[in-house]
Amino acid sequence: MARTAKSLINTQELGRAIRRRREESQLSLRDVADQTNVSASTLSRIENGTGKPDADNIARLTTWLDVPLERILSSGRDTADEAKAVVYYPHESTPEIVEAHLRADRNLSPETADALSALFRVAYSQFSRTEPAKSARKRR
Amino acid sequence: MARTAKSLINTQELGRAIRRRREESQLSLRDVADQTNVSASTLSRIENGTGKPDADNIARLTTWLDVPLERILSSGRDTADEAKAVVYYPHESTPEIVEAHLRADRNLSPETADALSALFRVAYSQFSRTEPAKSARKRR
DNA sequence: CCGGAGTGTTTCAGCTATAAAACAAAATCT
């Protein structure tokens, strides 16, 4: 069941990637802070993987990393360590998760992934309609 | 220049895309809330473009959508083409279009393409049964 | 009529991210 409700964002990995990149570039914490409009204190926390960074800050830093978010979103697309997934998906078969996996499958064209996603979504809606769940669901 | 501090995330477009997708799917606010582990109240605010949603919530909703996260980012990397639409709207998936894509997919055998096409056609007839249902929804 | 269930919205307490500033330590100057 979808009981976990865990975070989809791997802040640990994101922080490590930023710090690695920053040190490689020989930049100070405040240098990157100025470039990205993120305060040094926040950047420090993010690099240490503490807490849940703001969406805008994540966007600014991933932009600074010059890493397309699409690449970050799809886990396991690249075997390189630096392309490690920052966002991962729980192993449950909800439509959004299935969709994510399909889209990450390089053996499938995007159109095929879309079709299968839509197909699964329909099937899933049938499932959840008869699903006991918490309360009696009465769609329409 | 350090005064700009404009948000990189176009919450307006994101909210519109979610609402559009949700109404197309004939899903209630609480249905999507349950699927995505986002509370209905928060989802309402996000759909209305109010405030700055949490990173996790954005990730969950963009995953639920067919939208790569990079699509909701104001372009900060490329040359300024911010006039362009920043949100990707899912294309129409009619049986004809799906079939065409499946047949054009070289990674699928013709038999597989046919099977999936037929399968999708059945599913499509299911949810096109309640399909017309434009809007007629009145706020408040 | 009436309730009850559905819808989207809004209120509200709790919590947490944020940035500025204070902080300690290391590096660099003079």
Place this chain on the structure above:
DNA sequence: AGATTTTGTTTTATAGCTGAAACACTCCGG
């Protein structure tokens, strides 16, 4: 050496997001 800058971290007050619950409204069956 001492002094000053620079580093990453931690404190602080503010701001604002979050989800549960209350809200107002509509629809539908009895």
